Amino acid sequence: MDFTLSPEALEFRESVRAVLREHFTPEVSERQHSSGTFNSPEINRALAAAGVLERAVPGLGKGDPIELWMLFNEMEKVSAPVDGISMALMIGGVVAHVGSQEQQDTVLAEILTGEVLVSLGYSEPETGSDVAAASTRAVRDGDEWVINGAKMWTTMGHVANWILLLTRTNPDVPKHKGLTMFLIPMDLPGITVEPVHTMGTERTNATFYDDVRVPDRYRIGEVDGGWKVMAVALAFERGVMGGTSMGVPLLHHFHRWAAEVRDDAGRRLLDDPLVREQMVRVAIDNEIASLMTQRCAYIAATGGLPGLEGSMVKVFSTDAYQKASKWFSRSAGPAGLLQFGESGAAGDGWVEYDARHSPVTTIYGGTGEINRNNIAERHLGLPKAR
Amino acid sequence: MRLELTDDERTIDEVFGGFFRNECPPSVVRTAEPLGFDPGLWARLAATGAPAMGLPEASGGGGASLTDLAIVAEQVGRAIAPVPFVEHAVATRLLDRFGAVTDALRDGDAIATLAVRPAAAGATWSLVPAGAVAGTVVGLVGDDLVVVTSPAPGAAPRNHAAMPLADRSPAGGTVLASGADALAAFAVARAEWQTLTAAALVGITRSALTLALTYVQERHQFDRPIGSFQAIQQQLADIPIALEGATLVAAKAAWASDAGAPSVVDVADCDITDFVTLAAMAFLYTSDVAAMATDRALHAHGGYGFSEEYDIQLYYRRARGWALVAGDPSLECRSLADTMFGPVGSEA
Numbered sequence: 001m002d003f004t005l006s007p008e009a010l011e012f013r014e015s016v017r018a019v020l021r022e023h024f025t026p027e028v029s030e031r032q033h034s035s036g037t038f039n040s041p042e043i044n045r046a047l048a049a050a051g052v053l054e055r056a057v058p059g060l061g062k063g064d065p066i067e068l069w070m071l072f073n074e075m076e077k078v079s080a081p082v083d084g085i086s087m088a089l090m091i092g093g094v095v096a097h098v099g100s101q102e103q104q105d106t107v108l109a110e111i112l113t114g115e116v117l118v119s120l121g122y123s124e125p126e127t128g129s130d131v132a133a134a135s136t137r138a139v140r141d142g143d144e145w146v147i148n149g150a151k152m153w154t155t156m157g158h159v160a161n162w163i164l165l166l167t168r169t170n171p172d173v174p175k176h177k178g179l180t181m182f183l184i185p186m187d188l189p190g191i192t193v194e195p196v197h198t199m200g201t202e203r204t205n206a207t208f209y210d211d212v213r214v215p216d217r218y219r220i221g222e223v224d225g226g227w228k229v230m231a232v233a234l235a236f237e238r239g240v241m242g243g244t245s246m247g248v249p250l251l252h253h254f255h256r257w258a259a260e261v262r263d264d265a266g267r268r269l270l271d272d273p274l275v276r277e278q279m280v281r282v283a284i285d286n287e288i289a290s291l292m293t294q295r296c297a298y299i300a301a302t303g304g305l306p307g308l309e310g311s312m313v314k315v316f317s318t319d320a321y322q323k324a325s326k327w328f329s330r331s332a333g334p335a336g337l338l339q340f341g342e343s344g345a346a347g348d349g350w351v352e353y354d355a356r357h358s359p360v361t362t363i364y365g366g367t368g369e370i371n372r373n374n375i376a377e378r379h380l381g382l383p384k385a386r
Numbered sequence: 387m388r389l390e391l392t393d394d395e396r397t398i399d400e401v402f403g404g405f406f407r408n409e410c411p412p413s414v415v416r417t418a419e420p421l422g423f424d425p426g427l428w429a430r431l432a433a434t435g436a437p438a439m440g441l442p443e444a445s446g447g448g449g450a451s452l453t454d455l456a457i458v459a460e461q462v463g464r465a466i467a468p469v470p471f472v473e474h475a476v477a478t479r480l481l482d483r484f485g486a487v488t489d490a491l492r493d494g495d496a497i498a499t500l501a502v503r504p505a506a507a508g509a510t511w512s513l514v515p516a517g518a519v520a521g522t523v524v525g526l527v528g529d530d531l532v533v534v535t536s537p538a539p540g541a542a543p544r545n546h547a548a549m550p551l552a553d554r555s556p557a558g559g560t561v562l563a564s565g566a567d568a569l570a571a572f573a574v575a576r577a578e579w580q581t582l583t584a585a586a587l588v589g590i591t592r593s594a595l596t597l598a599l600t601y602v603q604e605r606h607q608f609d610r611p612i613g614s615f616q617a618i619q620q621q622l623a624d625i626p627i628a629l630e631g632a633t634l635v636a637a638k639a640a641w642a643s644d645a646g647a648p649s650v651v652d653v654a655d656c657d658i659t660d661f662v663t664l665a666a667m668a669f670l671y672t673s674d675v676a677a678m679a680t681d682r683a684l685h686a687h688g689g690y691g692f693s694e695e696y697d698i699q700l701y702y703r704r705a706r707g708w709a710l711v712a713g714d715p716s717l718e719c720r721s722l723a724d725t726m727f728g729p730v731g732s733e734a
Contacts (some may be wrong), residue, residue, distance in 0.1 A: 373616070
């Protein structure tokens with residue numbers, strides 16, 4: 001294997017870093033945590049202007065394959081707001097793979113300007129891991145569809161321009177075969193958005209669909225072929241489009257703090273042998289997560305769908321993040337309980353934040369259990385157990 | 387960037403995979419216990435040119451990269467082959483830097499090994515891997531890099547992994563280098579040993595997974611294969627996840643050596659290309675992975691996994707032995723911490 005970064009990729013990384021240096025200000029970071037909206041229009045716009053976004057959509061064939069990994073990795077390493085743009089670019093990849101020419105000319109082109117966000121409408125109040133049991137109905141009416149139902153966890157739904165909506169079009173066939181996917185504007189009449197606030201600061205939403213009339217051109221993929229679109233979306237979501245580098249800023253914040261804080265005998269926390277071993281273990285896990293993510297990006301960018309590899313790095317990196325958060329939280333003691341802005345907070349409050357944020361990471365985007373089921377069935381060839 | 391094997395590397399993998407499948411079924415491993423060395427298998431491996439493949443062509447070797455050697459080492463691990471391929475390759479590459487490789491070592495008629503744990507001046511190297519079967523031992527004694535050739539004991543203390551371990555004395559040896567040169571040369575050799583052992587541990591993990599999958603699909607309880615139970619599936623699904631990371635980090639360590647990658651260790655940026663650092667990281671991670679995988683695979687066998695009759699116990703014991711012979715992993719972590727975060731007591 002060859003892990004050399006090409007000059008082109010290094011140049012790409014520098015463009016991303018330059019944007020973040022200029023636009024990821026303390027104010028942007030503060031607004032992310034006070035609003036719960038993990039998105040920065042300024043950063044997104046600047047990334048588009050720097051020509052970065054079109055190179056980070058899987059399937060467009062621009063730039064070095066590894067750039068797909070680099071954009072989100074660079075943003076996550078400095079704890080910049082990444083969720084809005086990563087979801088948008090992921091859907092950009094879905095449109096590039098299975099969207100109509102019109103969708104490519106409109107939605108994809110808009111996404112690449114950095115001005116447009118997309119939300120994911122898969123989960124429902126009664127369907128989470130069993131996502132193919134979605135019951136939001138789409139009924140054909142001439143050249144239109146009429147959609148009724150509700151979606152949960154539609155993060156960015158309150159600021160998104162589009163939503164990728166999984167609907168039931170045929171209730172009379174096995175559940176995976178009666179689904180159809182739509183990519184619809186969020187401002188259609190009949191869509192309402194209610195906030196759902198979370199322990200981890202980030203705001204998500206419940207969205208409701210009441211007789212929403214949708215032209216057929218907003219359908220993405222075949223009628224009753226929604227599960228195939230879902231497979232593409234999930235393959236890009238897990239692993240490729242961020243969410244695997246959380247341990248890097250956590251280690252960095254903890255390291256800086258542990259080098260300063262001293263016990264009663266005047267010894268630095270950083271000099272404690274157990275703390276040092278845990279920090280090394282976290283650094284190793286960070287490297288492993290990085291390599292596994294690079295491999296997903298490599299597969300996605302060379303024409304493959306890293307579905308299994310994505311499940312693997314999703315499980316690995318979220319478990320590792322929780323382990324790191326738990327270790328550092330314990331080592332920090334009461335200082336690890338203090339939140340952003342409080343004097344003496346471990347890692348400037350990041351240790352406390354990560355203890356609140358990390359639990360959700362093994363739930364969203366497919367729970368650890370569902371991903372392990374997929375690996376057992378599709379990779380190990382074991383019998384279906386559900 | 388290319389995160390897959392080249393065609394040439396695939397060929398090496400297939401050739402040696404075939405060799406060990408044919409020449410080293412589990413019966414060979416069992417017959418070689420307790421010493422953990424099969425002279426016939428070593429002779430047949432030597433006939434392929436393997437003992438010298440990692441030496442430069444100018445020294446009469448095969449000019450193979452560390453990546454190539456790691457591919458062979460992974461196959462050694464898959465078969466848990468009772469041959470000192472890793473130790474011999476690493477020791478002869480070190481000796482070659484001082485022009486100290488003999489024809490017998492090149493042909494595999496004689497065996498060399500690396501004392502992976504240094505000895506204090508005047509002390510002996512304890513429990514040297516392959517020390518029971520290698521005539522030539524090279525390693526650190528204090529600040530000296532010493533090579534000694536003496537009759538191999540041919541017997542090992544009975545041990546967990548049936549490894550050909552032995553205490554060896556550096557007395558009467560030749561000093562190849564001293565001071566900083568000696569430490570630097572040894573550090574590279576030890577990192578090569580860690581990289582190749584990491585690859586071998588990846589091989590152990592792959593075989594443990596295969597054994598577990600075979601068993602859980604054959605074994606029926608409650609009228610169903612036990613592999614259809616989620617409790618079993620969730621436990622086994624962690625193995626391919628860990629294997630993916632283990633494979634990549636071992637490959638990256640080998641690449642860093644082959645490519646002469648810059649000695650960057652920037653943990654805050656998760657940018658690490660320093661060979662010695664990556665080798666230690668790969669060794670620590672693959673050690674944990676092989677221990678976890680063999681533990682879960684053995685457990686999935688139920689009581690049979692604990693019986694000598696089943697092969698998983700052979701892998702379980704070697705997964706621990708091949709890693710722990712280098713010493714306490716916590717000490718390795720602390721040494722890495724010095725590189726990553728500065729020494730204890732230093733100010734950042």
